[in-house]
Amino acid sequence: MRTEDNLHHPFRFLTMTAHPPSPPIISVRNFTAAYGGNVVIDDISFDVFPGEVFVILGGSGCGKSTMLKHMIGLYEPAAGAILFEGDDIVTAYGTQRQEILCRFGVMYQLGALFGSMTLLENVRVPLEEYTDLPEDAMNLVARMKLDLVGLGEFLHHMPAEISGGMQKRAAIARAMALDPKILFLDEPSAGLDPITSAGLDQLILRLSRTLGITFVVVTHELPSIYTIADRAIMLDKSVKKIVAEGKPAALRDTSDNPWVRQFFNREAETG
Amino acid sequence: MPPASTTRPPAWATAGPLDGGGVRLQLGGRLTAQSITGVWNVVEEALRGTVPERVVIDGSEVTYCDTAGLGILMEVRSRVEPAGGTVDVAAWPENLRPMLDLFDAASFREPVHPRVEHARLPEEVGRGVVQLYRDLVVQLTYVGELTAALGAALLRPHTIRWRDALRTAETAGVNALPIVVLIGFLLGLIMAFQSAIPMKQFGAEIFVANLVSLSMLRELGPLMTAIVLAGRSGSAFAAEIGTMKVNEEVNALVTMGLKPVNFLVVPRVLAAVVMTPLLTLFTCLAGLLGGIVVMLSLGFPFVTAYNQMVNSTDAVDLLGGLVKAFFFGILVAGVGCMRGLETKTGASAVGDSTTRAVVSSIVLIAIADGIFSVVYYFLGV
Numbered sequence: 001m002r003t004e005d006n007l008h009h010p011f012r013f014l015t016m017t018a019h020p021p022s023p024p025i026i027s028v029r030n031f032t033a034a035y036g037g038n039v040v041i042d043d044i045s046f047d048v049f050p051g052e053v054f055v056i057l058g059g060s061g062c063g064k065s066t067m068l069k070h071m072i073g074l075y076e077p078a079a080g081a082i083l084f085e086g087d088d089i090v091t092a093y094g095t096q097r098q099e100i101l102c103r104f105g106v107m108y109q110l111g112a113l114f115g116s117m118t119l120l121e122n123v124r125v126p127l128e129e130y131t132d133l134p135e136d137a138m139n140l141v142a143r144m145k146l147d148l149v150g151l152g153e154f155l156h157h158m159p160a161e162i163s164g165g166m167q168k169r170a171a172i173a174r175a176m177a178l179d180p181k182i183l184f185l186d187e188p189s190a191g192l193d194p195i196t197s198a199g200l201d202q203l204i205l206r207l208s209r210t211l212g213i214t215f216v217v218v219t220h221e222l223p224s225i226y227t228i229a230d231r232a233i234m235l236d237k238s239v240k241k242i243v244a245e246g247k248p249a250a251l252r253d254t255s256d257n258p259w260v261r262q263f264f265n266r267e268a269e270t271g
Numbered sequence: 272m273p274p275a276s277t278t279r280p281p282a283w284a285t286a287g288p289l290d291g292g293g294v295r296l297q298l299g300g301r302l303t304a305q306s307i308t309g310v311w312n313v314v315e316e317a318l319r320g321t322v323p324e325r326v327v328i329d330g331s332e333v334t335y336c337d338t339a340g341l342g343i344l345m346e347v348r349s350r351v352e353p354a355g356g357t358v359d360v361a362a363w364p365e366n367l368r369p370m371l372d373l374f375d376a377a378s379f380r381e382p383v384h385p386r387v388e389h390a391r392l393p394e395e396v397g398r399g400v401v402q403l404y405r406d407l408v409v410q411l412t413y414v415g416e417l418t419a420a421l422g423a424a425l426l427r428p429h430t431i432r433w434r435d436a437l438r439t440a441e442t443a444g445v446n447a448l449p450i451v452v453l454i455g456f457l458l459g460l461i462m463a464f465q466s467a468i469p470m471k472q473f474g475a476e477i478f479v480a481n482l483v484s485l486s487m488l489r490e491l492g493p494l495m496t497a498i499v500l501a502g503r504s505g506s507a508f509a510a511e512i513g514t515m516k517v518n519e520e521v522n523a524l525v526t527m528g529l530k531p532v533n534f535l536v537v538p539r540v541l542a543a544v545v546m547t548p549l550l551t552l553f554t555c556l557a558g559l560l561g562g563i564v565v566m567l568s569l570g571f572p573f574v575t576a577y578n579q580m581v582n583s584t585d586a587v588d589l590l591g592g593l594v595k596a597f598f599f600g601i602l603v604a605g606v607g608c609m610r611g612l613e614t615k616t617g618a619s620a621v622g623d624s625t626t627r628a629v630v631s632s633i634v635l636i637a638i639a640d641g642i643f644s645v646v647y648y649f650l651g652v
Contacts, residue, residue: 148338179338
């Protein structure tokens with residue numbers, strides 16, 4: 001039985017990966033995404049389990065970001081259900097939908113920090129809107145989140161005054177403002193140098209292990225995938241379905257799908 | 272003791288004296304951002320006044336704690352420890368213990384001060400003057416660049432991006448027709464009505480036609496058209512080019528060896544200088560129509576009102592207005608594009624550019640109109 005408390009067990013992660021002990025925190029069922037009449041993803045289903053780092057990967061144009069945007073409720077699927085602990089975000093509306101939205105945070109590809117606010121103010125926005133904490137408490141909590149992502153010294157910097165990697169970390173801090181159980185990250189490593197990218201990977205792993213946050217990450221950065229992913233699904237635009245599911249290293253070494261092996265071995269198209 | 276279980280909130284706290292001096296805080300329930308406001312108030316109350324030498328936190332009844340809940344511990348430590356006191360966590364659920372190591376309370380001792388940039392008056396004035404000088408240099412450079420680009424473009428018309436110019440003429444000119452016609456009609460109508468009342472006292476209602484036709488053709492037609500275009504199209508130019516600047520599209524032009532002024536500004540200015548006089552013509556016509564409607568309601572036949580208007584103005588009045596409109600068009604498009612190119616980084620910068628474009632355009636239009644009035648006076652126009 002899953003409780004929020006057992007997420008914080010120091011060895012939770014290792015046991016969970018091998019034998020998921022809990023019901024899924026996210027269930028995608030018979031999901032179809034389409035733009036107009038053009039089907040991008042056709043009838044797929046998968047589960048994300050509490051505390052794992054789950055990666056959605058695939059080639060360019062396969063629908064990774066589309067999948068993510070449907071999961072976070074920005075787009076409405078052509079068919080299917082997206083369940084957060086049993087509650088369908090597709091059919092939810094009003095306060096129920098609001099309640100589901102509070103269960104997760106999202107880091108967008110370019111950070112999407114509010115340019116007219118300092119980092120502290122950015123992180124404070126969800127706290128101001130969803131809690132009635134006193135101002136000092138909000139400042140402290142926002143500061144703790146920024147400290148957690150290594151930006152404790154940059155509270156009063158504007159987003160334009162910090163680097164791309166720092167903006168992404170600040171975006172993670174903002175996404176964590178209300179301590180959601182799930183964080184969605186859209187291309188966290190895109191456009192970052194290897195050192196910054198590795199630092200971000202370490203941050204994801206640290207947050208996953210210490211706070212028990214479930215991560216759903218969209219990326220196609222192979223080094224990052226090998227470092228952070230507990231489990232991955234791979235989308236293929238030619239069949240519009242999941243063509244592989246499992247641990248990335250295992251998929252690379254044992255998959256019987258030549259395209260999957262080609263992807264993981266970074267081999268160019270032939271012919 | 273915790274509150275009675277029947278009314279127990281999701282998170283709760285009690286504070287009491289500690290044997291041997293100090294404060295004992297008992298925390299319980301789910302300590303989350305949404306639930307800890309009451310807990311926070313209890314802690315604030317317990318630490319108000321003299322900071323206790325010793326605080327013991329009993330978290331044995333805590334069932335869940337997120338980082339916001341952990342903030343309570345940080346707050347207690349950051350207030351008690353700098354004053355030489357000690358904070359002991361007597362009990363804390365085993366499964367939540369790893370979280371206690373996540374933060375260093377020493378990091379949070381300094382209170383959060385809002386970002387305030389202190390500057391003395393002389394410093395402010397100095398900065399202002401330097402900024403003004405820089406702006407002036409940028410604007411003069413821009414005016415020079417634009418003049419050169421327009422001259423070169425007119426000498427070699429095939430280098431002009433006519434497709435962009437036509438598109439801009441449609442969006443900034445043709446699509447603005449309904450609004451300028453409406454404004455012009457209402458302006459003529461209101462002016463005629465307002466002037467008819469005092470003129471009636473002197474039996475001079477017929478001169479309402481003179482007033483409307485002269486003021487519309489010479490002054491209000493071009494002025495109102497320019498102001499509407501500044502709000503509608505000048506701001507759009509600033510926002511579009513500003514967004515291109517933020518997205519590094521302007522940098523892409525530069526690295527392709529293309530001049531942003533030639534590529535982006537010249538087509539817009541050309542479109543504006545053609546469309547502003549045309550729109551002014553429609554504004555004037557609509558204004559005259561508004562005046563005629565009032566004249567008809569005052570009992571004058573259409574022919575009388577028409578003849579009065581035609582006889583009170585001549586082609587020079589109309590031409591004077593159109594020349595003004597021509598220059599207003601350059602101002603609106605030129606300033607809108609300049610503010611767009613000056614855009615810094617971030618979404619708010621685009622908003623700033625748009626605001627500055629509208630304000631600068633309107634101010635410059637008013638100044639230019641004043642200059643035209645003086646020049647026309649001396650030319651006897």
